[in-house]
Amino acid sequence: MRSENSFYITTPIYYVNDVPHIGHAYTTVAADALARYWRLRGRDVFFLTGLDEHGQKVQQAAAKAGIDPQAYCDRLAPQFQNLWKRLEISNDAFIRTTDTQHREVVQRYLQRLFDRKLIYKDSYSGWYCTFDERFWTEKDVSGGLCPDCKRPVDRLSEDNYFFKMGQYQDRLIEYIRTHERFIRPEPRRNEMLGFFQTQKLGDLSISRPKSRLCWGIELPFDKNYVTYVWFDALVNYLSSLEYQLPVPSVDRYWPASVHLVGKDILTTHAVYWSTILMALDLPLPDMIFAHGWWTVDGEKMSKSRGNVVDPNKIIDRFGADAFRYFLLREVPFGQDGDFSEQALARRTNSDLANGIGNLLSRTLTMIERNCDGIIPDVPPDFLERESQKYSLVRFAKEQLLLLDQNLDAFMETFQFNDLLLHIVSRASDVDVFIDKHEPWKLAKDPDKQLELHAVLNAAVQCLSILSLYIYPFMPTTAKNIREQLGLSTDFSLPLLKEKLMWEPLPKGIKIRKANALFPRIEPKPQGAKSVNDNTLPPQSTTGSPSPAAATIQTPAPATPPQITIDEFQKIQLKTAKVLSAERVPKSEKLIKLNVSLGNEERQIVAGIGKKYEPDALLGKTIVIVANLKPAKLMGIESQGMVLAAGDSDVRGLITILEEVEPGTKVK
RNA sequence: CGCGGGGUGGAGCAGCCUGGUAGCUCGUUGGGCUCAUAACCCAAAGGUCGAAGGUUCAAAUCCUUCCCCCGCAACCA
Numbered sequence: 054m055r056s057e058n059s060f061y062i063t064t065p066i067y068y069v070n071d072v073p074h075i076g077h078a079y080t081t082v083a084a085d086a087l088a089r090y091w092r093l094r095g096r097d098v099f100f101l102t103g104l105d106e107h108g109q110k111v112q113q114a115a116a117k118a119g120i121d122p123q124a125y126c127d128r129l130a131p132q133f134q135n136l137w138k139r140l141e142i143s144n145d146a147f148i149r150t151t152d153t154q155h156r157e158v159v160q161r162y163l164q165r166l167f168d169r170k171l172i173y174k175d176s177y178s179g180w181y182c183t184f185d186e187r188f189w190t191e192k193d194v195s196g197g198l199c200p201d202c203k204r205p206v207d208r209l210s211e212d213n214y215f216f217k218m219g220q221y222q223d224r225l226i227e228y229i230r231t232h233e234r235f236i237r238p239e240p241r242r243n244e245m246l247g248f249f250q251t252q253k254l255g256d257l258s259i260s261r262p263k264s265r266l267c268w269g270i271e272l273p274f275d276k277n278y279v280t281y282v283w284f285d286a287l288v289n290y291l292s293s294l295e296y297q298l299p300v301p302s303v304d305r306y307w308p309a310s311v312h313l314v315g316k317d318i319l320t321t322h323a324v325y326w327s328t329i330l331m332a333l334d335l336p337l338p339d340m341i342f343a344h345g346w347w348t349v350d351g352e353k354m355s356k357s358r359g360n361v362v363d364p365n366k367i368i369d370r371f372g373a374d375a376f377r378y379f380l381l382r383e384v385p386f387g388q389d390g391d392f393s394e395q396a397l398a399r400r401t402n403s404d405l406a407n408g409i410g411n412l413l414s415r416t417l418t419m420i421e422r423n424c425d426g427i428i429p430d431v432p433p434d435f436l437e438r439e440s441q442k443y444s445l446v447r448f449a450k451e452q453l454l455l456l457d458q459n460l461d462a463f464m465e466t467f468q469f470n471d472l473l474l475h476i477v478s479r480a481s482d483v484d485v486f487i488d489k490h491e492p493w494k495l496a497k498d499p500d501k502q503l504e505l506h507a508v509l510n511a512a513v514q515c516l517s518i519l520s521l522y523i524y525p526f527m528p529t530t531a532k533n534i535r536e537q538l539g540l541s542t543d544f545s546l547p548l549l550k551e552k553l554m555w556e557p558l559p560k561g562i563k564i565r566k567a568n569a570l571f572p573r574i575e576p577k578p579q580g581a582k583s584v585n586d587n588t589l590p591p592q593s594t595t596g597s598p599s600p601a602a603a604t605i606q607t608p609a610p611a612t613p614p615q616i617t618i619d620e621f622q623k624i625q626l627k628t629a630k631v632l633s634a635e636r637v638p639k640s641e642k643l644i645k646l647n648v649s650l651g652n653e654e655r656q657i658v659a660g661i662g663k664k665y666e667p668d669a670l671l672g673k674t675i676v677i678v679a680n681l682k683p684a685k686l687m688g689i690e691s692q693g694m695v696l697a698a699g700d701s702d703v704r705g706l707i708t709i710l711e712e713v714e715p716g717t718k719v720k
Numbered sequence: 721c722g723c724g725g726g727g728u729g730g731a732g733c734a735g736c737c738u739g740g741u742a743g744c745u746c747g748u749u750g751g752g753c754u755c756a757u758a759a760c761c762c763a764a765a766g767g768u769c770g771a772a773g774g775u776u777c778a779a780a781u782c783c784u785u786c787c788c789c790c791g792c793a794a795c796c797a
Contacts, residue, residue, distance in 0.1 A: 076797030077797060492755065647770075
């Protein structure tokens with residue numbers, strides 16, 4: 054019997070023929086965060102992922118490559134295994150459906166269902182596409198053409214084995230209704246219940262004749278057939294438990310705590326898998342959670358658009374932890390989200406580099422400079438005694454410890470984004486208290502040594518606790534923080550099993566300041582390759598191009614997108630002569646310009662005061678945007694914008710080589 | 721009448737079920753600070769909540785109609 058303390062989480066097994074993309078990474082990273090979290094909490098975790106290796110496409114692709122399907126799978130499997138390694142995925146097992154033991158389990162279950170008369174043979178007829186070698190339903194086939202290759206389909210009939218799925222409909226509805234957390238999130242659950250109101254559940258074809266498909270698991274009761282991929286694939290959740298660990302562990306982990314899936318395969322899990330389990334007299338999983346999908350730069354990810362995101366390239370540029378953080382922080386788990394490098398860079402900079410990374414950096418520097426690199430010691434009750442003075446320190450500390458009590462609730466409801474927001478906010482609290490106490494000033498006053506030490510010590514404690522919180526999401530960073538603080542920590546221990554306390558640090562710890570946790574991501578230089586740029590030539594060199602490939606591919610949109618000449622002409626550029634220039638009072642970089650456009654004068658406020666003195670601008674001919682909507686800057690209206698080179702800081706004004714009349718159009 | 725999702729300050733979103741001072745993150749602007757990764761802290765500006773009707777003492781929130789955007793598949797999580 055499974056104990057309350059066990060936690061069994063799965064990802065779907067991914068199709069080996071797929072190229073790993075952001076979607077695979079998403080599911081797997083989410084599962085990893087949960088697995089790591091519950092291990093920290095001391096639960097007995099089993100985290101499974103793996104590969105689905107049977108089926109038509111593998112068979113065809115292998116044939117095309119002229120190799121054995123198994124060899125073909127062996128060649129592809131490392132794509133996933135290596136990616137998981139790079140993403141710090143801590144799966145306990147990795148199943149491949151071509152494992153011998155898996156095949157045996159599948160066959161055993163098939164035989165059991167057959168013996169119980171829950172599988173029967175019948176003839177199936179439908180629309181068959183000879184080219185694609187597959188059946189289509191009535192709905193798919195429009196105008197007698199295959200929806201995939203657009204060739205005519207034939208009415209074909211063949212004998213197959215069917216699983217009596219239909220008879221479980223009422224039981225399944227009842228189960229979903231009475232188990233509120235079985236299908237999550239809520240909208241998906243409602244969707245499923247709605248689905249059953251209109252659909253009559255039919256029986257499920259679970260075989261394919263070997264004449265059509267041979268790369269699969271043979272039916273134990275009829276060697277002319279292999280089993281349908283879904284039966285093969287779903288059973289992985291159970292078969293793993295029989296052979297992936299040293300001891301058979303179905304009793305230890307089944308039923309699964311969570312099957313994490315994408316919303317596209319929710320029905321398969323909620324209906325096929327559930328009814329299979331019912332037929333086998335096995336308990337159903339506690340929860341099937343369907344998460345959302347990612348679009349890329351606002352568009353659906355697709356091969357034809359050329360915008361499929363390769364996680365490896367993201368890791369190269371941003372690092373695994375920033376990527377992991379982004380995936381779980383950006384969007385509520387369960388909803389769809391949009392991925393862009395810009396958004397990832399923004400998150401990385403603001404939350405990680407400027408937030409936690411900078412906090413660690415400033416703390417370590419102050420300890421290095423003022424305490425000889427040794428974390429300063431303070432009397433244990435110092436903060437309490439001086440509670441008035443250290444209210445902010447206490448606040449930061451209490452908020453941090455309070456979070457510990459709420460972690461479970463967040464993780465049980467999969468609110469990763471909210472939780473991460475809270476964690477980052479706690480880091481911000483620490484920044485606030487540091488600022489209030491101004492340790493750089495305390496350091497100059499020998500009488501305030503104790504206060505200085507108290508503040509720095511508290512900062513270290515906060516960082517140390519923060520590192521525990523972020524560990525499930527950013528394991529490498531968590532370890533890195535601890536190492537730089539000079540603390541040796543074994544994260545494989547259940548560090549959050551006991552209630553988190555504010556315990557004094559051991560004395561005399563020497564910090565080990567190292568590189569920044571998250572270097573700021575600078576915007577890409579113009580013309581730089583985007584991660585999803587398709588570097589392949591239009592005509593692939595491998596394999597012969599299919600007729601469909603003759604269509605010209607539209608190139609992936611460059612960033613920023615191109616504009617038309619019409620759009621450009623909306624922007625009215627003109628030369629202007631500077632009549633007067635003066636600094637805006639109390640402003641660091643604003644300069645108020647009066648410029649002449651020949652027959653018209655304009656007042657323009659420009660942020661160029663860091664680069665130019667007002668006097669240097671007098672009489673110069675510059676270029677302005679003449680039809681920009683006026684705006685007020687520090688209460689002064691600006692009726693246009695001057696053009697200048699430079700990004701965040703102005704490097705130089707745009708002027709003109711030849712002398713021209715003020716107000717001349719610039720194009 | 722195909723189905724579904726959505727339209728809220730410059731951007732991205734929350735709030736809508738269970739009507740009652742419109743909130744968050746980023747950005748912008750000003751100020752502070754100088755320990756820190758041009759960082760951090762404080763403050764401010766900025767929204768007639770897609771449109772029009774209706775219900776109500778009161779509507780972003782409920783009802784009706786309309787408009788606009790985005791998905792609808794096999795690279796798919």
